[in-house]
Amino acid sequence: MIPLSYYIAVSSVLFIVGIIGVLIRRNFIIILMAVEVMLNAANINLVAFSYYLESLAGQVVALFVIAIAAGEAAVGLAIIILVFRGKIATNVDQINLLKW
Amino acid sequence: MTQALFFYYFSGATILSAVLTVALRNPVYCGLSLLSMLLHVAGLFVLLNAEFIAAVQVIIYAGAILVLYLFVLMLLNLKSEERFLHSRYAIILFFTLLIGGEFLLFVLRSPYSKKVGEISAEKIVQMGHSQTIGMAIFNDYLLPFEIVGVFLLGGIIGAIVLAKDIP
Numbered sequence: 012m013i014p015l016s017y018y019i020a021v022s023s024v025l026f027i028v029g030i031i032g033v034l035i036r037r038n039f040i041i042i043l044m045a046v047e048v049m050l051n052a053a054n055i056n057l058v059a060f061s062y063y064l065e066s067l068a069g070q071v072v073a074l075f076v077i078a079i080a081a082g083e084a085a086v087g088l089a090i091i092i093l094v095f096r097g098k099i100a101t102n103v104d105q106i107n108l109l110k111w
Numbered sequence: 112m113t114q115a116l117f118f119y120y121f122s123g124a125t126i127l128s129a130v131l132t133v134a135l136r137n138p139v140y141c142g143l144s145l146l147s148m149l150l151h152v153a154g155l156f157v158l159l160n161a162e163f164i165a166a167v168q169v170i171i172y173a174g175a176i177l178v179l180y181l182f183v184l185m186l187l188n189l190k191s192e193e194r195f196l197h198s199r200y201a202i203i204l205f206f207t208l209l210i211g212g213e214f215l216l217f218v219l220r221s222p223y224s225k226k227v228g229e230i231s232a233e234k235i236v237q238m239g240h241s242q243t244i245g246m247a248i249f250n251d252y253l254l255p256f257e258i259v260g261v262f263l264l265g266g267i268i269g270a271i272v273l274a275k276d277i278p
């Protein structure tokens with residue numbers, strides 16, 4: 012029997028990796044992928060707690076998180092295509108149209 | 112014993128692929144390591160007695176969302192550039208690792224409550240996981256389910272409006 016804290020540790024490490032990816036990368040699409048890593052960390056946490064607390068609420072919320080991730084990917088990639096097609100920028104730290 | 116072995120394999124491979132997703136230079140390789148991470152997370156779900164979530168993870172995440180990412184990646188043909196990290200990445204890395212390490216220590220030392228529900232592993236095995244989770248969704252969580260449906264409709268319309276070529 013694996014203790015709950017092992018799963019918590021795995022999901023925390025995944026979440027930290029995702030945060031680092033969002034903060035240090037310049038490519039649009041890699042940043043969205045790092046957000047997916049963070050959502051997966053949250054899912055591991057939800058399913059692990061659902062298993063150890065013997066309740067189904069966590070697994071249902073994990074399913075909803077997967078649906079939200081699909082919507083986030085669709086809208087985020089549409090925005091990326093828009094930005095790229097308008098030749099506004101090719102990297103995230105060059106987008107400053109709304110800055111002033 | 113076998114369970115522990117599989118847990119160590121899946122968690123190690125998950126973390127390794129996540130690090131590669133963040134650290135590799137070529138965006139297509141990043142997408143492929145994200146695929147590896149999603150499949151190993153599905154393995155962790157199987158270890159946690161959540162077979163339906165694991166199947167959904169493989170079908171929707173690895174089958175639909177990741178294909179969307181790779182499609183856009185190859186459509187835009189982003190070059191792997193000279194400088195692929197932020198200009199001040201060292202200081203960001205230092206502070207994130209500091210705060211994250213402290214958070215990890217804090218989370219691992221805190222106690223967790225005992226079981227609160229009545230859906231035990233034996234009950235799930237007896238009834239079948241898809242049936243238990245279907246009963247839960249369509250009895251107790253019907254309103255959030257419908258709200259997610261409306262959200263997906265809004266997401267589809269928003270994506271079409273955003274990406275449409277306006278003459």
